[in-house]
Amino acid sequence: MKRQTRWGLFLFITPVLLWLFLLIVLPQIDLLIMSFRTENDSGDMMWSVSNYLNFFDEPIYWLTFVRTAIYSVLVTFLTFLIALPVAFYITKVVTPRYQGFLTLLLLLPFWVSELVRVYGWMILLRESGVFNHFLLKLGILNKPIEMLYNDATMVLGLVYTSMLFMVVPLLSVMESLDNSLIEAAYDLGANMWTILFRIIIPHATPGIVSGSIVVFMLTLGNYLTPNLIGGKNSLWFTEQIYNQFIASFNWNQGAAFGFLLLFLSSIAVWLGLKLTKQSLRKVVQ
Amino acid sequence: MIRSLPHSKTYALSFKLYIILYFTFLFAPLLVTCVLAFNDSQFPSLPWKGFTFEWFTGNLPERVGIFHDQINLDSIWVSGRVAFFVTLLSVSVGTCGAFLFEQEDFRFKPFLYFLMLAPLVIPGVILGISILMFSTILGIYFEEVWNLDVGLFRPGFWLVVLGQFSFIATLVTLVVSARLRKFDRTLEEAALNLGANRFEVIWHITLKFLRPAILGSAAVAYLMSFENFNTTLFLVGSEATLPINLYLQVRDGSTPVINAISFLLIVGTSLAALTNLYFSRKESQ
Amino acid sequence: MQIDLSVQNVTKKFQEFTAVNSVSFEVEKGRFFSILGPSGCGKTTLLRMIAGLTEPSSGTIDIRGKSMIGIPPNKRPVNLIFQHLALFPMMKVGENIAFGLQRRGENKTVIKKKLRAILERVELSGFENKKIDQLSGGQKQRVAIARCLVLEPAVLLLDEPLGALDLKLREQMKVELKKLQAKVGTTFVYITHDQSEALVMSDYVAVMNHGEFEQIDTPQNLYNKPKTPFVAQFVGDNNAWSGRVRQCNESTIELETVEGSIFRTKFEEALQPGTEVDLFLRPEAMLIQPDPSIPNLNRFEVVVKSILFDGANSRLLANPFNADTELLIALPQNRQYDYIQVNDKIEIGWDEESAICFPRK
Numbered sequence: 055m056k057r058q059t060r061w062g063l064f065l066f067i068t069p070v071l072l073w074l075f076l077l078i079v080l081p082q083i084d085l086l087i088m089s090f091r092t093e094n095d096s097g098d099m100m101w102s103v104s105n106y107l108n109f110f111d112e113p114i115y116w117l118t119f120v121r122t123a124i125y126s127v128l129v130t131f132l133t134f135l136i137a138l139p140v141a142f143y144i145t146k147v148v149t150p151r152y153q154g155f156l157t158l159l160l161l162l163p164f165w166v167s168e169l170v171r172v173y174g175w176m177i178l179l180r181e182s183g184v185f186n187h188f189l190l191k192l193g194i195l196n197k198p199i200e201m202l203y204n205d206a207t208m209v210l211g212l213v214y215t216s217m218l219f220m221v222v223p224l225l226s227v228m229e230s231l232d233n234s235l236i237e238a239a240y241d242l243g244a245n246m247w248t249i250l251f252r253i254i255i256p257h258a259t260p261g262i263v264s265g266s267i268v269v270f271m272l273t274l275g276n277y278l279t280p281n282l283i284g285g286k287n288s289l290w291f292t293e294q295i296y297n298q299f300i301a302s303f304n305w306n307q308g309a310a311f312g313f314l315l316l317f318l319s320s321i322a323v324w325l326g327l328k329l330t331k332q333s334l335r336k337v338v339q
Numbered sequence: 340m341i342r343s344l345p346h347s348k349t350y351a352l353s354f355k356l357y358i359i360l361y362f363t364f365l366f367a368p369l370l371v372t373c374v375l376a377f378n379d380s381q382f383p384s385l386p387w388k389g390f391t392f393e394w395f396t397g398n399l400p401e402r403v404g405i406f407h408d409q410i411n412l413d414s415i416w417v418s419g420r421v422a423f424f425v426t427l428l429s430v431s432v433g434t435c436g437a438f439l440f441e442q443e444d445f446r447f448k449p450f451l452y453f454l455m456l457a458p459l460v461i462p463g464v465i466l467g468i469s470i471l472m473f474s475t476i477l478g479i480y481f482e483e484v485w486n487l488d489v490g491l492f493r494p495g496f497w498l499v500v501l502g503q504f505s506f507i508a509t510l511v512t513l514v515v516s517a518r519l520r521k522f523d524r525t526l527e528e529a530a531l532n533l534g535a536n537r538f539e540v541i542w543h544i545t546l547k548f549l550r551p552a553i554l555g556s557a558a559v560a561y562l563m564s565f566e567n568f569n570t571t572l573f574l575v576g577s578e579a580t581l582p583i584n585l586y587l588q589v590r591d592g593s594t595p596v597i598n599a600i601s602f603l604l605i606v607g608t609s610l611a612a613l614t615n616l617y618f619s620r621k622e623s624q
Numbered sequence: 625m626q627i628d629l630s631v632q633n634v635t636k637k638f639q640e641f642t643a644v645n646s647v648s649f650e651v652e653k654g655r656f657f658s659i660l661g662p663s664g665c666g667k668t669t670l671l672r673m674i675a676g677l678t679e680p681s682s683g684t685i686d687i688r689g690k691s692m693i694g695i696p697p698n699k700r701p702v703n704l705i706f707q708h709l710a711l712f713p714m715m716k717v718g719e720n721i722a723f724g725l726q727r728r729g730e731n732k733t734v735i736k737k738k739l740r741a742i743l744e745r746v747e748l749s750g751f752e753n754k755k756i757d758q759l760s761g762g763q764k765q766r767v768a769i770a771r772c773l774v775l776e777p778a779v780l781l782l783d784e785p786l787g788a789l790d791l792k793l794r795e796q797m798k799v800e801l802k803k804l805q806a807k808v809g810t811t812f813v814y815i816t817h818d819q820s821e822a823l824v825m826s827d828y829v830a831v832m833n834h835g836e837f838e839q840i841d842t843p844q845n846l847y848n849k850p851k852t853p854f855v856a857q858f859v860g861d862n863n864a865w866s867g868r869v870r871q872c873n874e875s876t877i878e879l880e881t882v883e884g885s886i887f888r889t890k891f892e893e894a895l896q897p898g899t900e901v902d903l904f905l906r907p908e909a910m911l912i913q914p915d916p917s918i919p920n921l922n923r924f925e926v927v928v929k930s931i932l933f934d935g936a937n938s939r940l941l942a943n944p945f946n947a948d949t950e951l952l953i954a955l956p957q958n959r960q961y962d963y964i965q966v967n968d969k970i971e972i973g974w975d976e977e978s979a980i981c982f983p984r985k
Binding site for chain 1: 344354357358361362364365366367368369371372375382383384385386431432435436438439442443445451454455457458459460461462463464465466468469470471472473476501502504505508537541562565566568569572573582585586589590593597598601604605608609611612613616
């Protein structure tokens with residue numbers, strides 16, 4: 055029995071170790087090392103923090119970084135605000151007959167590629183787009199306006215893209231909320247807002263946290279949406295990374311940016327978990 | 340309030356209105372994309388100029404339908420192949436991971452579990468650049484030390500597969516682990532007691548039990564791989580996957596062929612999602 | 625008689641906790657042997673050690689004369705019926721039963737023949753292609769038994785397999801299991817916390833508590849001649865009464881209870897006057913208003929506190945006069961005692977032979 059167990063362990067652990075070390079740990083270490091290397095005047099590589107100094111010296115870099123972080127928080131919060139009533143409606147208000155159907159309908163768009171969804175918004179909102187077409191027809195506008203390429207549209211696109219990752223954990227956490235708790239609170243004289251803040255939100259905290267973490271992370275790391283519908287001067291930090299890697303071919307600078315983004319996302323996850331006293335293990339389950 | 344409690348007409352009505360608005364928001368871009376795939380116009384926009392299949396079947400110089408568009412067809416084929424290998428790899432390794440974390444005990448288990456979760460917290464862009472840099476370094480090393488030119492280390496098909504696998508395997512691990520946690524271990528003991536060895540137990544009992552989770556996560560893995568953009572962006576070589584190829588086209592202006600591809604993607608993924616859901620419901624009953 | 629199972633000085637420690645402490649017993653071929661004990665007494669651990677799912681910390685386990693130490697569970701000639709049966713839900717009835725035979729690599733025709741024979745034996749012919757969740761509780765039970773018996777084990781281990789059934793079915797399965805065991809002649813080792821299961825089915829019962837065997841005996845002896853206070857209280861209902869020895873002679877002792885009643889009774893070992901003792905007296909050993917002519921009765925008066933009607937198992941809850949010890953007294957439902965009311969004062973008598981006393985530890 056003992057020897058067999060060890061064989062089993064060996065069999066299972068080998069591919070997992072290969073995966074985690076070759077594709078996660080070593081590349082991340084490499085990323086960190088590269089971010090501290092830079093080319094000196096004679097073209098040799100040397101250790102230096104200049105990649106990070108560049109980040110702070112050049113306002114466009116750190117401004118983009120701060121902008122990305124702030125917008126990601128905003129997107130996360132908006133997504134939560136929009137998703138909460140939807141999750142509540144589907145689990146608690148609508149007749150159970152439609153519950154399965156609505157849930158299905160809710161998930162369906164998110165199986166479709168993000169690119170297709172962003173593209174959909176582009177043909178809806180652009181100057182020659184469907185939205186403008188109807189507004190002109192109805193006489194509300196007399197000249198088409200460009201609704202793409204600004205921050206508001208970008209936020210809309212990001213909210214749309216990450217909606218699923220907020221709705222699903224909220225649905226499952228609401229599902230587990232016992233209706234009689236709400237009834238009891240109502241019976242004890244609570245009004246809607248009291249119930250929302252004293253019963254529903256405390257119960258839903260694990261779902262809110264896991265949803266927020268995922269949404270924040272995905273928004274932070276998003277490239278498509280800001281790139282395609284964000285404004286020309288509303289850069290996203292991932293675009294800076296892309297520019298360093300592909301356009302300027304300055305991998306060491308790109309590595310430093312990548313590491314900063316990783317740092318920001320880890321800090322956000324850690325803070326989110328600490329503030330709500332959740333553990334990562336519990337949140338992913 | 341909830342359905343079992345009395346509520347006012349305005350409350351019910353405004354909630355319903357909100358839900359209708361939400362679903363409109365959810366489906367409008369997809370619906371418009373699909374409809375405009377059949378518009379007999381050079382641009383994916385209104386006004387409606389009549390119904391046509393030409394964006395699918397056309398083979399004229401100014402209108403090449405998707406079925407004759409070799410570049411797009413090639414990229415679909417590349418994506419399909421990438422997704423196949425990613426699914427194969429991540430399901431095998433993810434299942435090993437589930438067994439490892441649920442059934443085996445070893446030192447550093449919490450640490451390894453944490454590492455396994457890490458790809459959830461690392462933005463896809465960063466996974467992409469770190470793997471790109473690490474493989475480049477390995478490539479240089481192999482060439483300098485052994486004078487070997489290993490194609491795997493250059494951006495291209497296999498690097499895309501590995502990059503996507505690196506985070507999709509986490510997903511599979513989590514899904515399969517969740518199912519494995521529900522597994523009644525006395526079934527394994529019963530099988531051992533009836534004369535099966537450890538591997539027969541896994542093959543005949545545990546894997547059979549895990550089958551719905553494995554199939555479900557395989558479907559999700561395939562779809563995620565097929566649609567992945569962020570990680571792929573940095574690892575792609577001369578063979579573009581469909582999302583990369585579409586991105587380049589959308590960025591440089593659009594034709595209804597993109598709508599046609601989107602239509603096929605929407606229909607295809609919806610069907611896949613529905614089948615997946617149907618089977619997972621059937622299995623759980 | 626051949627010894628099928630021999631367990632010698634088996635101990636199992638989990639860190640500081642000793643689950644099984646130096647247990648020894650032997651089971652002859654073809655016997656129905658039960659291990660009876662409250663939950664947490666270590667009986668499941670003992671059974672798992674016999675099956676090989678847990679390794680003992682020390683001691684030996686021999687099956688048909690062969691040592692089992694170090695032999696993995698899949699190589700042991702014992703099979704285990706799990707508490708919740710552990711039927712494989714992903715397989716049909718036939719596949720469940722054939723599973724062990726296939727692992728042995730027997731050929732298909734033999735498997736088919738054996739499968740048919742065992743299904744007939746457990747009266748499930750024609751159930752081969754049913755799914756597990758289509759079966760009733762009793763049928764599942766029989767599939768689990770068939771799955772093990774088809775492998776012709778030297779010893780069949782059963783881990784409270786009736787626990788999950790409802791009361792009626794449990795009563796029925798008790799009889800069925802006993803009949804089946806007699807028919808197949810396989811040695812059964814059965815563990816349970818339900819004394820009625822153990823008493824009805826077994827040839828021998830071991831009573832287990834805190835990881836140790838208190839007594840191994842026939843069901844009759846366990847009930848009538850318990851060797852320890854624990855057995856006296858665990859097997860059947862018993863009233864416990866504390867007192868002090870006044871005199872001890874050759875066959876009986878005289879003792880005074882806390883309320884001051886003086887009784888004569890038999891004993892297990894000679895006791896010095898003044899020793900604190902516990903007296904165990906079964907509810908049915910007490911006669912209500914006994915005929916004055918019956919000899920050798922200890923007689924005393926009680927006040928009826930409550931009448932606990934439960935059909936054939938009806939009792940009186942009473943206090944000895946002027947005391948608050950609670951006694952349960954069997955109340956035969958033969959209409960003879962219908963006149964008894966709450967707060968009545970009645971006389972109770974019991975034979976010197978029918979109680980037992982142990983020195984208090």
